[in-house]
Amino acid sequence: MxxxxxxxxxxxxxxxxxxxxxxxxxxxxxxxxxxxxxxxxxxxxxxxxxxxxxxxxxxxxxxxxxxxxxxxxxDQLEALKGHYRELEQKRNHLDQLLSTVRQTISSRERGIRMSDSDKFAGFKEQLIEENEKNYGKEAREKYGEDTIDESNARLRDMSEENFEKMKALEEDIFQLLKEAYATGNPASKKAQELADKHRQWLLYSWKSYSKEAHAGLAEMYVADERFKAYYEKVVQGGAQFLKEAILNYVASE
Amino acid sequence: MxxxxxxxxxxxxxxxxxxxxxxxxxxxxxxxxxxxxxxxxxxxxxxxxxxxxxxxxxxxxxxxxxxxxxxxxxDQLEALKGHYRELEQKRNHLDQLLSTVRQTISSRERGIRMSDSDKFAGFKEQLIEENEKNYGKEAREKYGEDTIDESNARLRDMSEENFEKMKALEEDIFQLLKEAYATGNPASKKAQELADKHRQWLLYSWKSYSKEAHAGLAEMYVADERFKAYYEKVVQGGAQFLKEAILNYVASE
DNA sequence: CATAAGCCTTTCCGTTGCGTAAGGGTCAAG
DNA sequence: CTTGACCCTTACGCAACGGAAAGGCTTATG
Structure with a gap:
């Protein structure tokens, strides 16, 4: 033919x-x-x-x-394997890009609403109120009045820029939780990255960091239904996984 | 400046x-x-x-x-969102490529070993023996002698090409299991895709397909430790997840 | 003051994997 | 014989620069 x-x-x-x-x-x-x-x-x-x-x-x-x-x-096989590694790298890069773009979008969306008519301050107050209403009592009992008041004060005084960063970090944590959960292993690199981001996030509202407080919060993430729901909405079993990742993280330093 | x-x-x-x-x-x-x-x-x-x-x-x-x-x-925001969707598409495409390359590699690797000194036939026999040793008794009890013997016979007679396809399908199932597990939802699209691939995989060794047998096998995947370990090594909770995905699959047709 | 080093300028070709002409032969059917 | 569908080669265009060539400007040093 x-x-x-x-x-x-x-x-x-x-x-x-x-x-x-x-x-x-x-x-x-x-x-x-x-x-x-x-x-x-x-x-x-x-x-x-x-x-x-x-x-x-x-x-x-x-x-x-x-x-x-x-x-x-x-060596065709070797070529394929090399190519596979290249593809993996590309995907990792893409994942990073996706995370950045996602953060940018959410920051812009909030940015528009805020600069829109100076709703920023009100928005922050609302967040403080919610925090207080939801986790105030338990948190006070566990960590004492000082830490919590300090946390609220820090949030109130937080610069717009830092606030953006904190919210962006939160978005990042949600995404990381999804990805880390997929590894199935709370000691995996992704999971440890997750725990570290969580620590960074905490630092925006805590005046100081201690492993014990971090671990304590982790426990509360599964013990308290309202905390739990916050992470469970990301992925089923998310709160439990995050807890384990954090415990693993504070233990391995 | x-x-x-x-x-x-x-x-x-x-x-x-x-x-x-x-x-x-x-x-x-x-x-x-x-x-x-x-x-x-x-x-x-x-x-x-x-x-x-x-x-x-x-x-x-x-x-x-x-x-x-x-x-x-x-509209910057809309541009970013559009870009985000583009990136997501790219990543999905990359995921597909990765899967294909992975299958190709594993098929080539086995291909080399086999044509290497005609180990193919022996390899198949070994697989039959293992099957028989591991799951023979339970399977026989549950599905009757005929189905199992038929299965072994089919495996023995399976063409090299089909054998490759079956092994490739298996690789695909492992990867899908990981991804579907990440969704956390056995009714998710990924999970249903997983269950469907699993059905296809079964068809290589079963003479006919029935929902009941498929569901029964799914139950065995968690009930029997040896079956369970096979999927747990992919992802913790993998066997349980696969079971639920399959039950969901056979129920929703 | 001359010269060299280290800037700067524009212009143009090369990269990848083709799409899209332009300009011109070939072939089978009506 | 004409028409239309095919074929050929040549060559420009795309994205986002890298790199080189050929020449002008500035500044430090002998």
């Missing part, structure tokens, strides 16, 4: 321009040329093209595909 | 060539030109450049950055 450019193009789903280009870079040469100077492809080229397109779909550059399919001494 | 190209370049961490390019495409014009024709940047340009670089890091094209930073009527 013989094929012209167009025929092979339609058969394989690429454009005829692509086939001419592959000829040009010697990735896929026609079997022969007709008298009129037309490209003629045969079975062998069809098979080769299929291979090429397979690797192309994996996102491998044509140059390397050329090495893979043309050079039999080339 | 005034800066030359080089100074601003070093300050911001980009190359001076990049700054000239940004001038060329009118993304960032200098504040003015010195008598000698040198570019001179000032504070305002420094700020603008920082904005530009921020968006650049998010992976946004320069053309769109231009719109974002130059056109005040442009």
């Amino acid at each position: 013989e094929y012209s450019v167009k025929e092979l193009a339609e058969l394989s789903g690429v454009s005829s321009r692509t086939l001419r280009y592959y000829d040009e870079i010697s990735l896929l040469k026609p079997a022969r040329w007709s008298e009129a100077g037309y490209r003629v492809y045969e079975e062998k080229q069809v098979d080769l093209l299929q291979q090429i397109l397979f690797y192309r779909e994996l996102g491998i550059e044509l140059k390397e595909i050329k090495r893979i399919v043309c050079d039999p001494s080339y | 005034e800066y030359s190209v080089k100074e601003l370049a070093e300050l911001s961490g980009v190359s001076s060539r990049t700054l000239r390019y940004y001038d060329e495409i009118s993304l960032l014009k200098p504040a003015r030109w010195s008598e000698a024709g040198y570019r001179v940047y000032e504070e305002k340009q420094v700020d603008l450049l920082q904005q530009i670089l921020f968006y650049r890091e998010l992976g946004i094209e320069l053309k769109e950055i231009k719109r974002i930073v130059c056109d005040p009527s442009y």
Whole structure:
């Protein structure tokens, strides 16, 4: 069976321009040329093209595909593995980007509302009130009046910028919790990163950090339904996982 | 404060060539030109450049950055959200690629070992033996002799190609289990995809499919320690999750 | 004052994987 | 014989610069 450019193009789903280009870079040469100077492809080229397109779909550059399919001494398996690592890196990078963009969006959304008519101060007060209403009593009992008042005061005085950062950090924590939870291991790198971010987040409202208080808060995250719900809405079992990650974190320093 | 190209370049961490390019495409014009024709940047340009670089890091094209930073009527938030969706798509695509590459690698690795010295047949026998030893009795009790013998026979007669496909499917199931588990919801799309793949996988060794048998196997995945361990090694709670996903799957058809 | 080092300028080619013409032959059908 | 569908090569365009060439300006040093 013989094929012209167009025929092979339609058969394989690429454009005829692509086939001419592959000829040009010697990735896929026609079997022969007709008298009129037309490209003629045969079975062998069809098979080769299929291979090429397979690797192309994996996102491998044509140059390397050329090495893979043309050079039999080339270690295809190693090439694939290297490519796999590249893809993994790309995905990690993408994950980071996604996190940054997400933070930016949420910060902008709040930013608009706030600068909109100076709602910022009110918004903060509201947050303090909610905090107090929800966790005030328990927190006071556990950590004493000073820490809590201090926390509220810090929140009240917090600069707009810091407030943004804190909210952004919170978004980050939610996302990290999801990802870390997927590892299934509270001692995993992701989980420890999560715990560390959580510590950073705490520092925005706590006057000082202690492992004991951190661990205590972690326990409360599962013991107290309202705390728990806050993280459970992210992922089922999220609060429990976060607790374990934190306990692991404070123990391993 | 005034800066030359080089100074601003070093300050911001980009190359001076990049700054000239940004001038060329009118993304960032200098504040003015010195008598000698040198570019001179000032504070305002420094700020603008920082904005530009921020968006650049998010992976946004320069053309769109231009719109974002130059056109005040442009909806920046909407642009960011659109970009976020793009990034998500890219990541999904990458996840697919990763899965394909992973399957290819594992298939190639086994391919090499087998053709290496025709270990293929022996490998299959070994798998049958293990199956029989591990799950034979329970399975026989539950599904009757016929189904199991049939299963072994099918495995023995399975073509090399199908065997590859089955092993690849298994790899896919492991990965899907991880991802679906991260959703935390056995009724989620991922989880249902997982259950469906598991059904496909079964079809390679079962002569026929029934929801009841599928559900029964799911129960066994948590009831029997040896089955359970097989999936628990993927993710803690994996067997339980897979069971629930399957029960959900067979119930929802 | 001359020279060299170290800036700066513009212009242009190269990168990847093709899309999209322009300008011109070839082939089968009506 | 004409028409239309195919084929050919050549070449510009895209994104976001990197790098080199060829030349002008400034400043420090001998």
